[in-house]
Amino acid sequence: xxxxxGAAFPVTxxxxxxxxxxxxxxxxxxxxxxxxxxxxxxxxxxKRPGRGALIGLSVTVMYLLGLMMRGALFSPQSGDLLTxxxxxxxxxxxxxxxILYFLTVWLGYAxxxxxxxxxxxGTKFLVAAGLLNxxxxxxxxxxxxxRKD
Amino acid sequence: xxxxxxxxxxxxxxxxxxxxxxLGIVTKRTDRERFRYAVYCFACFLGALFGLSWLMYLGHx
Numbered sequence: 001x002x003x004x005x006g007a008a009f010p011v012t013x014x015x016x017x018x019x020x021x022x023x024x025x026x027x028x029x030x031x032x033x034x035x036x037x038x039x040x041x042x043x044x045x046x047k048r049p050g051r052g053a054l055i056g057l058s059v060t061v062m063y064l065l066g067l068m069m070r071g072a073l074f075s076p077q078s079g080d081l082l083t084x085x086x087x088x089x090x091x092x093x094x095x096x097x098x099i100l101y102f103l104t105v106w107l108g109y110a111x112x113x114x115x116x117x118x119x120x121x122g123t124k125f126l127v128a129a130g131l132l133n134x135x136x137x138x139x140x141x142x143x144x145x146x147r148k149d
Numbered sequence: 150x151x152x153x154x155x156x157x158x159x160x161x162x163x164x165x166x167x168x169x170x171x172l173g174i175v176t177k178r179t180d181r182e183r184f185r186y187a188v189y190c191f192a193c194f195l196g197a198l199f200g201l202s203w204l205m206y207l208g209h210x
Contacts, residue, residue, distance in 0.1 A: 051174050058167045065163060068153040109150055118153075121160040128164065132171045139175040148178060 028144035035140040037098040039133045042140030055136040063100045063129035071122025072113035073104065090123075096130030096137075158198075165194030 035042025040056025043049070074090030077083055094101050104110055113123070142148045155163070173187025 054170060054174055058170045062164075062167045065153065068151055069155065069160070070152060117157065118155060118160075121155065121157075121164075125160075125164065128168070132168065135171055135175045 028141055031140045031144040032137050035137040036096065036133065039098060039100070039136060042137065043143070046140060046143045048143060051139075055132075055139075059097065059129050059133045059136065060100065062125050062132060063097055066122045066125030066129060067104065067109060069122030069125060070111050070114070070119050071124070071126045072119065073101070073110045073126060074123075090127055093127035093130040096134050097126070098133060100129070158202075161194075161198050165191055165198065169194060 031042040031045050033042075034045050038056070039059035040052035040054070043052030043055060073094050074087050076091045077087040113119070139148075169187045169191040172190045173183040173185075177183045177186050
């Protein structure tokens with residue numbers, strides 16, 4: 001029965017069609033790199049400008065509020081376990097803000113850690129901005145690998 | 150760089166607002182779901198904020 005309708009139209013995809021539909025590793029790497037360096041830019045690269053603008057605005061507002069509250073940037077320190085976790089984790093959180101962090105350091109806006117609840121909130125805002133950018137990077141990765149729209 | 154002096158409540162409110170926006174964007178798949186989830190997250194933040202504030206106030210005596 002080789003002349004049945006099913007034989008003429010195979011339902012399984014041909015091997016040549018599968019690799020073309022899969023994203024290349026360079027595309028998602030570029031999206032993640034751009035999303036880290038400029039918050040929201042990964043979404044712009046992936047043609048999601050609305051979401052990119054909102055993520056970029058949110059991260060930037062959080063970061064600027066942290067700076068204006070005179071929050072301190074972490075630098076990696078070693079010592080006991082708690083000190084290492086707090087300072088290295090805080091440094092990573094700051095670093096995740098990408099260009100915002102580098103501009104702050106290069107332009108001399110990094111401030112010393114001082115006592116006070118406003119400064120303390122500022123320090124947390126600076127780290128939280130980096131963590132929000134990390135969420136944006138993960139979202140850009142999922143879009144680039146077509147796990148979500 | 151201008152300096153801002155925010156109270157605990159104002160800082161927490163701003164944190165909740167910005168975080169809710171990002172959580173809404175990255176979590177759901179449609180714009181309607183994103184908006185609803187962002188509002189839900191913001192409401193949860195506010196609930197935790199007021200709840201913990203009252204807890205600390207009553208616990209402090």
